[in-house]
Amino acid sequence: MRGRCLCGAIKFEIDTPVQTCVNCHCESCRRQCSAPMTTYVGVLDTQWRWTSEAPKVYKSSPGVERTFCANCGTPISFRSERMSGIMHLYVAALEEPEKIVPTLHVAHEEKLPWLKLADGLPTRIGPDYTKD
Ligand SMILES: [Zn+2]
Numbered sequence: 001m002r003g004r005c006l007c008g009a010i011k012f013e014i015d016t017p018v019q020t021c022v023n024c025h026c027e028s029c030r031r032q033c034s035a036p037m038t039t040y041v042g043v044l045d046t047q048w049r050w051t052s053e054a055p056k057v058y059k060s061s062p063g064v065e066r067t068f069c070a071n072c073g074t075p076i077s078f079r080s081e082r083m084s085g086i087m088h089l090y091v092a093a094l095e096e097p098e099k100i101v102p103t104l105h106v107a108h109e110e111k112l113p114w115l116k117l118a119d120g121l122p123t124r125i126g127p128d129y130t131k132d
Contacts, residue, residue: 002051003094005074011052012076014043014089021091021100022129023121026107032058032066033075036115039091039102040078042129048087083130104129 004011020042029038055067055076063081068074077089091097105111108123 001094001096001099003076003089004052005055005069005072005076005093007069007072007074009052009071010050010055010069010074010076012048012050012089012093014041014094015047016100018043018047018100019086020104020129021102023102023105024107024127025105025109025111025115026127027110028060028064028066029078029107030110030112032060032068032078033090036112038075039097040088041091041094041100042083042086042088045085045087048089082128 001014001016018041023037023039025037030036056070058066058068060066064078066078067076069076074093075090076093077087079087091100103121105121105123106129107127109125
């Protein structure tokens with residue numbers, strides 16, 4: 001599947017099936033995306049590639065890198081040293097975001113109280129989707 005930023009300067013490809021697809025309510029994702037929550041896919045480093053120049057990198061906290069298009073500002077990805085070898089790309093940047101469906105909410109304790117979701121998906125405390 002292909003993805004891109006708003007202006008098209010940043011482009012990427014991922015190979016499906018993805019490892020995970022998660023809705024995240026953490027404050028860092030909320031601030032980077034300037035949105036009440038975000039949805040990302042996790043893919044192995046062997047499963048994705050930039051097909052344009054690479055986006056600009058912002059280190060949002062120790063061990064965490066977030067990327068965005070330096071031209072139009074679109075958030076593209078984040079990665080954490082705590083989940084090395086995995087890249088997380090924002091589903092809304094995909095050309096066909098409807099084709100990958102989230103299965104979980106993480107950092108649910110940080111969810112904005114006015115955001116009411118009735119998808120019935122399981123929730124996790126904290127940002128780690130690998131924990132039960
Ligand atoms: Zn752009």
